[in-house]
Every structure is written in C-alpha cells, then in structure tokens.
Amino acid sequence: MDLKNIDSVTREALDHYVFPLVSKTDVNSGDPIIFKSGKGMMMTDIMDKSYLDMLSTNTRASSLGFANEYIAKAVYDQLMELHYAGTFAHVADVTVKLSAKIAELAPGELTASTFGGSGSEANENSFKFAREYHIHKGDKPYARKIISRWDAYHGATMGAIGATDILGTRHITEPGVPGHRRIPAPFLYRTPFGMDASEVCDFCVDYLEQEIIHEGPEYVAAFIAEPVMQGDGAQVPPDDYFKKVRAVCDKYDVLLIADEVITGFGRTGKWFAMEHWGIEADIMSTAKAITGGYAPLGASTVTQKIADTLPIFSHLQTYQGHPAACAASLATIGYIEKNDLITQSAEHGAHFLEQLQRLRDLPIVGDVRGLGMWTCVDFTSDKKTKAPFKDGTIKRIVHRCRDMGVLIGEEGTAVEMSPPYIASKDELDTCVDTLEKAIIAEAKHLGIS
Numbered sequence: 028m029d030l031k032n033i034d035s036v037t038r039e040a041l042d043h044y045v046f047p048l049v050s051k052t053d054v055n056s057g058d059p060i061i062f063k064s065g066k067g068m069m070m071t072d073i074m075d076k077s078y079l080d081m082l083s084t085n086t087r088a089s090s091l092g093f094a095n096e097y098i099a100k101a102v103y104d105q106l107m108e109l110h111y112a113g114t115f116a117h118v119a120d121v122t123v124k125l126s127a128k129i130a131e132l133a134p135g136e137l138t139a140s141t142f143g144g145s146g147s148e149a150n151e152n153s154f155k156f157a158r159e160y161h162i163h164k165g166d167k168p169y170a171r172k173i174i175s176r177w178d179a180y181h182g183a184t185m186g187a188i189g190a191t192d193i194l195g196t197r198h199i200t201e202p203g204v205p206g207h208r209r210i211p212a213p214f215l216y217r218t219p220f221g222m223d224a225s226e227v228c229d230f231c232v233d234y235l236e237q238e239i240i241h242e243g244p245e246y247v248a249a250f251i252a253e254p255v256m257q258g259d260g261a262q263v264p265p266d267d268y269f270k271k272v273r274a275v276c277d278k279y280d281v282l283l284i285a286d287e288v289i290t291g292f293g294r295t296g297k298w299f300a301m302e303h304w305g306i307e308a309d310i311m312s313t314a315k316a317i318t319g320g321y322a323p324l325g326a327s328t329v330t331q332k333i334a335d336t337l338p339i340f341s342h343l344q345t346y347q348g349h350p351a352a353c354a355a356s357l358a359t360i361g362y363i364e365k366n367d368l369i370t371q372s373a374e375h376g377a378h379f380l381e382q383l384q385r386l387r388d389l390p391i392v393g394d395v396r397g398l399g400m401w402t403c404v405d406f407t408s409d410k411k412t413k414a415p416f417k418d419g420t421i422k423r424i425v426h427r428c429r430d431m432g433v434l435i436g437e438e439g440t441a442v443e444m445s446p447p448y449i450a451s452k453d454e455l456d457t458c459v460d461t462l463e464k465a466i467i468a469e470a471k472h473l474g475i476s
C-alpha cells in the first residue's frame with residue numbers, strides 16, 4: 028500500500044500499533060495491508076482495492092469467509108442472552124454444549140474439552156493435561172518433558188513457544204521454559220540430512236524412540252505434532268508416520284498431542300486431519316476454524332480416560348470458554364454441517380491441488396503438495412539440489428499475486444494457499460492462473476528459464 032495516499036488519521040495511528048512479525052522497514056514501506064471490510068471470499072483495503080482471499084487471512088482462521096450472517100447473528104443473540112457467566116463455579120450453558128458437540132465430532136475417545144482464547148492457550152492446556160495426567164495416574168509422576176519437532180509451530184505463549192521452532196519467535200525468548208526437546212520432522216521434499224524420501228518415515232520415528240529413551244521415559248509426558256506442518260508450507264507426512272509414532276508413544280506411556288490448530292474443523296477435507304491416517308491422539312488442540320475467525324477460541328480435548336484420571340484440572344482463566352466465542356463455534360460447526368462443507372473442502376481441495384500440479388513445469392518450482400484446502404508451491408533455484416531462494420523471491424511472488432488482486436502467503440521456502448471452504452472451483456482456478464503468471468514473471472526477473 029502506498030502510505031503517502033492513506034488518510035492522515037490512519038497514518039498517524041500506524042505509529043502506535045506494534046505489528047507482530049513485520050519489520051519497521053516493511054511497515055514504513057507500506058507492506059502490511061490494512062483492510063476495512065470483507066464479504067464472502069473478498070477483502071477490501073482502506074484504499075478501496077479488493078482482493079480474493081486465498082488464505083482464509085494470513086492466519087488461516089477465516090475458514091468460512093466474511094460477513095456470514097448465520098454466525099454473526101448467533102454471536103449477537105448469545106451476547107444479548109448471556110454475555111458472560113464466569114468460568115469455574117458458574118459457567119454458561121453454551122460453553123458446556125460446545126464441549127458435547129466437539130465430543131460428538133472428535134475422533135475416537137476424545138470426549139472432554141476445556142477452552143482458552145487461542146491456539147497457544149489450547150496447547151498450554153494440552154501440556155497441563157498431559158503433566159497432570161501423569162501426576163495423578165501415579166506411574167510416571169515426574170513426567171514433565173514435552174517432545175516436539177524441528178520446524179514446528181505451536182504458539183507464542185511461553186509453554187507453547189517452548190515447543191515451537193519457526194517464525195523467528197523462539198530465539199528471542201530463550202532459554203525459555205525448561206523441559207522441551209525437539210526432533211526431526213518427516214519433510215519429504217527437503218528431507219532431514221538430505222536422505223532419500225523412502226527413509227524419512229522410519230528415521231523420524233526411530234529418532235523419537237531414541238529421544239524418549241535418552242531423556243528417560245519416566246520423565247517424558249508427551250509428544251506434540253501438527254498432523255500437517257506449516258513450516259516451509261503444508262508438509263503432509265508419509266502415510267505410515269503417525270501409525271508408527273502412535274506405537275512408540277504407547278510403548279513408553281508418552282501421550283500423543285495432535286496440534287490440529289490449523290488442520291482441525293475441516294481444513295484438510297476431514298473434520299480432523301488425524302482421521303486421514305485413522306490415528307487417535309490422546310489430546311487434541313484446536314483453534315482458528317473452530318469459530319471461522321468470528322471470535323477468539325481455542326480448545327484442548329482429552330480422552331475420557333485422561334478426564335477420568337484427573338480428580339480436578341488445575342487451571343483457570345477469566346475468559347476461557349467465553350459464551351460469545353462458544354456460540355460462534357456452535358454456529359460455525361452448524362454452518363459446515365448444513366452446507367456439507369467438509370465434503371466440499373475435500374473435493375475442491377483435490378481439484379485445486381490437481382490444477383496446481385501444472386506449475387511443476389515452471390523453472391523455479393520444486394514441489395507442489397497439500398491436503399484438502401491447504402496447498403503450497405515450494406521453490407528452488409536448482410531442481411537437482413533443491414536449493415531454496417534466499418533473496419526475497421518468495422515475497423516478490425506473493426506481492427505479484429497481491430498486485431493482481433489475489434492474496435496468498437509466504438511460508439519459508441514456499442508460497443501457501445489455504446482458501447476458505449466456500450471457495451468455488453472458478454475462484455481456485457483464478458488463483459492458479461494468477462500464481463502461474465506471478466511465477467513466470469519472477470523467473471524472468473531472475474533470468475531463470
């Protein structure tokens with residue numbers, strides 16, 4: 028955005044807002060777009076330019092698009108009926124009802140939920156559940172450690188950031204919270220240590236087992252993993268990975284936490300991504316699409332066995348399970364069910380990925396991958412060595428699309444698309460055409476043919 032042309036009140040207000048993860052140089056050069064409205068798939072900025080949102084916004088939360096009256100009305104009605112009731116001895120009925128709805132949808136034995144205001148808080152709760160479970164069960168009362176993975180993102184609060192690796196948020200907080208370990212993740216394009224893709228699954232699972240043994244199984248509470256990782260764009264794991272991870276966790280009584288903050292509530296074409304591999308986690312964290320971005324909410328859902336083991340859950344926050352957010356969530360889920368958007372997300376996602384495959388022929392495209400409504404195109408300056416670009420190429424591709432009116436995201440070595448589930452096939456095709464033009468223009472700019 029050209030900051031010279033924005034109104035003086037907004038220009039001045041900008042000096043008072045601290046942008047997360049945007050450098051001051053980028054702010055001053057007008058990089059962040061400031062939006063004023065949205066409708067369906069479209070967002071409009073304060074200069075009246077409209078964009079097709081192929082990201083569900085850059086946090087991927089706005090999974091059902093903008094100005095959904097059904098959800099907005101549910102929030103309004105709840106605020107007028109009972110806007111708040113407290114959290115522990117008093118609680119709103121809508122909060123309890125949402126727990127029951129999640130129990131109905133969640134895989135297997137995941138039946139009991141507590142809430143927070145974000146994905147980070149969902150993971151904080153998941154870690155507390157894991158630790159409190161081991162304390163109360165008694166077999167491993169000192170099990171506190173959490174194992175996560177290289178390139179993971181689990182949030183920005185201190186516990187969640189302890190498990191996080193990417194986005195440049197980790198190092199500034201270190202030494203951080205003790206008791207976190209990280210192991211390699213099963214990336215299949217740029218594999219750990221450059222190994223053959225066929226070796227990645229067993230290597231990563233063996234590494235998990237060795238890490239548990241090395242730390243001492245009696246000290247390890249849980250392993251946390253995103254079913255599909257966002258690091259360097261939509262990393263879909265090998266088919267057997269979670270089955271083998273589940274077996275290792277069971278062997279050492281280490282709880283498996285599925286961080287479904289991005290993938291949960293339909294993003295990958297199933298209600299929850301772990302369903303793709305038939306795996307049941309012990310604890311599941313969700314947020315984002317749980318309300319389609321209409322209100323802040325995160326949930327930590329545990330198996331009945333864990334819930335029954337805890338005589339009490341030692342945790343409390345003023346706004347956990349806020350009625351407006353829970354009403355937004357029930358309406359979001361209701362809207363998905365009424366319009367069969369999980370089926371649509373699977374079908375349209377498959378169409379989208381198929382269309383994107385043609386970009387593989389372009390000289391700077393290394394990989395195209397995804398699951399459901401979450402796809403990415405990964406770039407390289409050399410298809411043999413898979414060397415990533417380090418020179419702003421990815422950002423320029425994102426900006427080229429933006430200039431053509433399509434919002435996509437920069438994700439490390441890749442660009443990412445995570446469209447709202449309501450995206451039509453025509454809109455998805457428009458995104459592919461636009462991205463193709465942007466990549467061709469960038470390859471020309473780089474002199475690579």
Ligand SMILES: Cc1ncc(COP(=O)(O)O)c(C=O)c1O
Pocket residue numbers: 086144145146147148150180181182183253257286287288289314315
């Ligand atoms: C997988 C995952 N877990 C946790 C979080 C943290 O969620 P929040 O930003 O709502 O705190 C995110 C956010 O992007 C995420 O992608």
